[in-house]
Amino acid sequence: MLTLHAAPVVRRTPGDAAPLYDAAVAVDGDRIAAIGPLEELRRTYPRARVREWPGELGPAL
Template sequence: MRTIHAAALLRRTLDEAPTTDAAVLVDGDRIAAIGPRDELVDAYPEVRVRRWAGTLGPALVHDGPLPAAPTPRERVHGLFRTGATAVLAAQVTDPDLRAAAIRNGVVMLDTVRPPTVVEGGRADLAVFADDGTCLATVVAGRLVHRRA
């Protein structure tokens, strides 16, 4: 399923200045296009558009222990609430936690790498409010967290 994620601000990397009125077209688990919101919406009129109030950008890489919670599934969801979709493999040694992370599409890395939003890349996105609160997290094209 294709979805356009649109926001007032889009950041392709965590370090770059955001661009205004941009959007990302997600097709399955990949980023199919990045561009001005109106151009993407006009080019793909049949595609669902999710409009976000915050800054859309790459999902984060979590480099510490996963958030504490009663079950492995809840720990993984706690990770998504922070806007992260990748972790260091060394932090996920418990077999039940590792299985929950894999089931939910979490990327396990040997070392931290800077997250990016790039055409053809995996659709791991996050939306953040001005105060840094994660409003939404997309893992491999699936919306897995949305703040109520």
């Protein structure tokens, strides 16, 4: 099942100088399918489950 992990701030790389705001990471199984504005990803993946997270999402180190 595809899941949108949404947060107020999403960083694509460690130290990302231009983070995305009100964004999400679309995860399909064990792979990242897309990263972008939450509303855009909701339209692209209308059947996706949405998990809302506080704060920031970013890559693990």
